Amino acid sequence: MDAIILQILNGLDKGSAYALIALGLTLIFGTLGVVNFAHGALFMIGAFCAVTLQRILTLSYQVIDETKTDFLGNPLKVDVPYVQAWFGEAAGAAIIDWAVPLAILFAIPIMIGVGFIMERGLIKHFYKRPHADQILVTFGLAIVLQEVIKYFYGANPIPTPAPDAFAGSFDFGALLGFAENTIIYPYWRLVYFVFSLVIIGAVFAFLQFTTFGMVVRAGMADRETVGLLGINIDKRFTIMFGIAAAVAGLAGVMYTPINSPNYHMGMDFLVLSFVVVVVGGMGSLPGAVLAGFLLGILESFASMKEVIDLIPGINQIIIYLVAIIILLTRPRGLMGRKGVMEE
Amino acid sequence: MSKTTLTRRGVLKTGTLAGGALAMPTIFTGASWAGSHTGFTNAPGDSEVTLGFNVPQxxxxxxxGADELRAYELAVEHLNGGGDGGMIPTFSSKTLDGTGILGREVKYVTGDTQTKSDAARASARSMIEKDGAIMITGGSSSGVAVAVQALCQEAGVIFMAGLTHSNDTTGKDKKANGFRHFFNSYMSGAALAPILGDNYGTDRKAYHLTADYNWGYTTEEAVRNSTEAIGWETVAAVKTPLTQTDFSSYIAxxxxxxxxxxVLNHYGGNMVNSLTNAVQFGLRxxxxxxxxxxxxxxxxxxLMARGAGENVKGIFGSTNWHWSLQDEGSKAFVKSFGTKYGFPPSQAAHTVYCQTLLYADAVNRAGSFNPCAVVEALEGFEFDGLGNGPTLYRAEDHQCFKDVLVVKGKENPTSEFDLLEIVEVTPVAQVTYDASIFGGELGACNPGA
Structure with a gap:
């Protein structure tokens, strides 16, 4: 029982990332009809927003420490961050420590801007082209973006730790009456899970309870009729692209303490996120979220030693296996709508 | 339409010529290589010789790969008489005098392995066939090293392996034309186990997470064998996909x-992520x-320790070389590299620099670029002054035997490069093994052409 609870918990944070990326993918597909293979790159750019803010906050001047030497035997140059010089050592260190949460504020305008430029500058020219063209151009864009990031940040992962307040793990086992250390879960992953629920809730509330959201939903259902009512639906869909980019970016920002970001992290999530979208049902926002968590948890279960011993290699194919089964039994996915991607 | 007529005389003549051609490689032995600069792949002209640096760009x-390339460029500069000479003055063999290799100026071409075996083979082939590279060197992966080594064997050029740690490179997949300076999984296990026993005791239960590919298997096997030999019990060993990024479901x-x-039998991004995840779970x-x-x-x-950041503090591991070593060779190399590039070299940079010098020296000692002459010069070659103490290029498997460093993540680093501290220099005798235990056959050297 404890092992089952443990794997469900483990699946939640991975599922959170899948759900957030798939949510953005579905928003873009549902509004613009574009299959955006560059969406993983937006997740990666979000993560590098956190890296960038961390670097800005740790911008330093050098002081010479005569008591120590560097690797060449010269007096050691010690980096002193400007924020520590300006705000004092303790306050400066605290600001640097909270770089990742602060990066949320930093990333939102950047990601909306990136999304806007991406949509207006490139993707809008492919609205009326076949999906194959859209996939090719957005996949190419993803490769360009990751190479740009690699050029500026290098190929190695860059450590971007969570604030010290969230270091360590919570002992769920003790809380539920199990033995000590049987069900442990890192605090930051809990934060990530809660954060993703908040974002998902905010997106749904925005679409459900605002006039803007109502128009967007109407446009998703019948774009032409909304256009005939004199509403500039294209403008609203462009804004939705920016919002989808921001959702992916925020998912990336908050993911950085879980895994040190590298230029390739977007591609690592992209294919699985597409599987999530298809399993959830093309164009279905609740389906994307549901499938994200479901597949995250299944992937976690498939990584158990007992399962791998029983079916070697299952951890590498489980998601695709489940996707095949679901699509065979429910061709539109878990919550897919009739008519979407069926023509 | 032509007609072919077979005659007894014709068959005899053809057979004699073919037999002579087939016997050719065995005719040249020992000192007969000297002065011979034809009859092998990419024999250089009188003024220049081209080396091929095949690294992940x-x-x-x-x-x-970028750090390896820096070291290669430095080695070429030193071989051609530029800079401060780096480790050439400390190298025990004194054939390198700044006039290139056998009096020819050293030129180089580079290829991008992309850390993919097929891409690495394609770039090595291009350097051999189009650029005339006489020797291929580099790589940051055992899969790539084994693939390129096999290609070089077929093509008749020397392969001086870069960063490759799997036992197989000089074990079951060894080739006569291939040589490895870097240490291997067996040596890591043999060096680490006593230190682990001293620090953590001999009554321990180990759980292995192992990258699901060749290097992971040999490393797990080596560490398991050596730790079980001191009394540890292995409670589980789980393979993790190479493409895995989040290891939480394996660590929980x-x-x-x-x-x-x-025990994290992971390297590169796998190591960074699995270690980060393990520390997040508060295991320590x-x-x-x-x-x-x-x-x-x-x-x-x-470079990986930088990726893992503070998570490496206090964690034991092994390494081939570290810039903080205080022997004359290491100090000379660190000074030379650090002055040119502004930061200390990595172990990858060190091993490829050594390999370049060792190849050049072997050619000079052999008096020929012929790969078989170079093989003969390197086999059983004992040297010192290149940063690892007295070293032997063992003839039986073309593996270097030298001291191995056991290191630990530093508690109070003074810079972004000062991440590891040397805990022990494990003497070579402790990491030496019988060449036959990993199987494989060197075969005969192939001069190509």
Whole structure:
């Protein structure tokens, strides 16, 4: 029982990332009809927003420490961050420590801007082209973006730790009456899970309870009729692209303490996120979220030693296996709508 | 339409010529190589010789590849008489005098392995066939090293391996034309186990997470064998996909298994992520079986340690070389590299620099670029002054035998490069093994052409 609870918990944070990326993918597909293979790159750019803010906050001047030497035997140059010089050592260190949460504020305008430029500058020219063209151009864009990031940040992962307040793990086992250390879960992953629920809730509330959201939903259902009512639906869909980019970016920002970001992290999530979208049902926002968590948890279960011993290699194919089964039994996915991607 | 007529005389003549041609490689032996600069692949002209540096310039190991390339460029500069000479003055063999190799100026071409075997073979082939490279060197992966080594064997050029740690490179996949300066998984296990026993005791239960590919298997096997030999019990060994980025579902069950040590047989991004995840789960703060929970990373790299950040503090591992070594060779190399590039060299940079010098010296000693002459010069070659103490290029498997460093993540680093501290220099005798234990056959050297 404890092992089952443990794997469900483990699946939640991975599922959170899948759900957030798939949510953005579905928003873009549902509004613009574009299959955006560059969406993983937006997740990666979000993560590098956190890296960038961390670097800005740790911008330093050098002081010479005569008591120590560097690797060449010269007096050691010690980096002193400007924020520590300006705000004092303790306050400066605290600001640097909270770089990742602060990066949320930093990333939102950047990601909306990136999304806007991406949509207006490139993707809008492919609205009326076949999906194959859209996939090719957005996949190419993803490769360009990751190479740009690699050029500026290098190929190695860059450590971007969570604030010290969230270091360590919570002992769920003790809380539920199990033995000590049987069900442990890192605090930051809990934060990530809660954060993703908040974002998902905010997106749904925005679409459900605002006039803007109502128009967007109407446009998703019948774009032409909304256009005939004199509403500039294209403008609203462009804004939705920016919002989808921001959702992916925020998912990336908050993911950085879980895994040190590298230029390739977007591609690592992209294919699985597409599987999530298809399993959830093309164009279905609740389906994307549901499938994200479901597949995250299944992937976690498939990584158990007992399962791998029983079916070697299952951890590498489980998601695709489940996707095949679901699509065979429910061709539109878990919550897919009739008519979407069926023509 | 032509008509072919077979005659007894014709068959005899053809057979004699063919037999002579086939016997050719065995005719040249020992000193008969000297002065012979024809009859092998890419024999250089009188003024220049071209070396092929095949490193990952893109892909996940691009930073290591960039550091290797810096070291290669430095080695070429030193071979051609530029700079401060680096380790040439400290090298025990004194054939290198700044006039290139056998009096020919050293030129080089580069290829991008992308850390993919097929791409690495394609770039090596291009350097051999189009650029006339007489020797191929480099790589940051055992899969790539084994693939390129086999290609070089077929093509008749020397392969001086870069960063490759799998036992197989000089074990079951060894080739006569291939040589490895870097240490291997067996040596890591043999060096680490006594230190782990001294620090963590001999009554430990280990849980292995192993990257699901060739290097992971040999490293797990080496560490398991050596730790079980000191009394540790292996409670589980789980293979993890090479493409895995989040290891939480593999790490979470570790504490439930009753293990009190986690061994991460991972390298590169896998190592960074699995170690980061393990530390996030608070494993190092836990107490199991009345002992502190410990993590071990068998193969360390400074570039990877940077990726893992503070998570490496206090964690044991092994490394081929470290810039903080205080022998004359290491100091000369660090000074030379650090002055030119502004930061200390990585172990990848060190091993490829050594390989370039060792190749050049072997050619000079052999008096020929003929690969078989070079093989003969390197086999059983004993040298010193290149940063690892007295070293032997063992003839039986073309593996270098030298001291191995056991290192630990530094508690109070003074810079972004000062991440590891040397715990022990394990003497070569402790990491030496019988050449036959990993199987494989060197075969005959191939001069090509």
């Amino acid at each position: 893109s892909g996940p190991y691009a930073d290591e 069950p570790v504490l439930q298994s009753g293990a009190d040590v986690l 703060e836990k107490e199991v079986n009345g002992k502190n929970f410990e993590i071990v990373v068998p193969l360390y790299s400074r």
